[in-house]
Amino acid sequence: MAPAIANKNFMGKRVAARQARAARVSVSRRNARLVCKAGAYDEELIATANTIASAGRGILAMDESNGTCGIRLDSIGVENTEDNRRAYRQLLVTTPGLGEYISGAIMFEETLFQSSSEGKPFVDCLKEQGIVPGIKVDKGLVPMANSNGESWCQGLDGLAERCAEYYKQGARFAKWRSVVNITAGPTDKALNDCAYGLARYAAIAQDNGLVPIVEPEILLDGEHDIDTTLEVASRTWAQTFKYLADQDVLFEGILLKPSMVTPGADSGTKCSPETVAEYTLKMLNRRVPPAVPGIMFLSGGQSELESTLNLNAMNQTPNPWHVSFSYARALQNTVLKTWQGDEANVDAAQAALIGRAKANSLAQLGKYTGDGESASAGEGMYEKGYTY
Ligand code: 13P
DSSP states (O other): OOHHHHHHHHHHHHHHHHHHHHHHHHHHHHHHHHHHHOOHHHHHHHHHHHHHTTTEEEEEEEEEOOHHHHHHHHHHTTOOOOHHHHHHHHHHHHHHGGTTTEEEEEOHHHHHHHHHHTTHHHHHHHHHHOOOEEEEEOOOOOTTTTTTOEEEEOOOOOHHHHHHHHHHTTOOEEEEEEEEEEOOOOHHHHHHHHHHHHHHHHHHHHHTTEEEEEEEEEOOOOOHHHHHHHHHHHHHHHHHHHHHHHHTTGGGGGGEOOOOOOTTTTTSSOOOOHHHHHHHHHHHHHHHOOOOEEEEEOOOOOOOOHHHHHHHHHHHHOOOOEEEEEEHHHHHHHHHHHHHHHHHHHHHHHHHHHHHHHHHHHHHTTTOOOTTTOGGOOOOOOOOOOOO
C-alpha cells in the first residue's frame, strides 16, 4: 500500500474515532439529564455485586436473629447464649476452603462485630477466604394494621447511620427481607408496602456503599397451585422494580433474593425441578432487567436436596444473570445436626458445610447430579408461618 493512502486511512480512522467519541459524549450528556445523582460508591457497588455473583459461588445466609438462632440451637440441645452463638458462627466462618464455593456471608449485627476464640474478627476470617462480609439490616416483620394477617418490614429509621457503621466494620452488602403471604391475600397495600420498603432500603444501602440484596420472600405457606405463585411473584417483582426505578437505584449494583416459584406447601403437589425451573425463569425473564448481576435464591423451607436440584435445573441453559443461592436452612441443617454443640464434632460439621456448598456450587454451574447425598439432605424444613 502506498504511504500516502495508508496515511489517509490512518487519518480517516482517527477522525472516525473522534466522531464516535463525540457522539458518545453527547449521548451520555443527554442521558445525564435523566440521572438524578451518580452515587459516590457506584463503581465499588458494581464490583462488589459482580464478585458475589461469580461463577460457581453463592451466599451463605447465617444472619438468623438471636431469637431464630436460639430455635436452631435448641433443636440440638444447645443453650442460646451469646458465646454459643459465637462458637457456632466461628465454625461456619473458619471452614477451610469455604471461599471456593461461597462468595458472600450474611451476618446478624451481633456476629458482624464478633471475633473467633483466637481473637480474629469474623470479618477478617471471611475476607481471608475471599468471602464478602454482609449484614442483615432490616428490623424484622410486624403485623400490618387492618389486614388479614399480613406484615410489614421495619428498619428504615436510622438506616443510613447504621449502614455507614456496618461499612466501617467491613460489610459490603446488605439484606432486607420482606414477605408476601399468599394465604392472606396478598392485598395491594401489603404488596406495595413490601416493594416500596425494599426500594427505599436499597437506595439508602447503596448511598452508604452496601450492595442491597432485594428480598421480597413469597412464603411457601398455602394450598395454592404453582400458577397462583407465578401470578403473585410476577405482581410482586413488577412493583418492586417500579419502586427501585423510582428511587434511582443502580440496577448494576443490586442482587435479588427471590423465592422459587413452586406450589404452596399445603397443596399436596410437588413439582419436578424442571417445572420449578421453567416457572421461575419465566417469571424472572419477564420481570428482571439483564442489568442486574445476580439472582441468589432463598431455600424457603425446601430440603437441602430439593433446593440444590431446583437450582441445578435453572442452570441448564444460559441466563442473563448469574443464577445462584443464598441459603440458610438448606446450607446449615446437616451442619447443625453434625455439630451438636460439641467441639469434637467441629471438623465433621465443617466437612458437612463444604459438602453442601460444593453441591450448590455445582448446581450454579448446572453440573450437579445428586449422587452420594445423605438421607438428611432430603428432609424438608418447611414450617408454617416461619419467621426469620
Ligand atoms: P432460607 O434459605 O432458610 O429460606 O433463608 C434464607 C434467608 O436468608 C431468608 O432471608
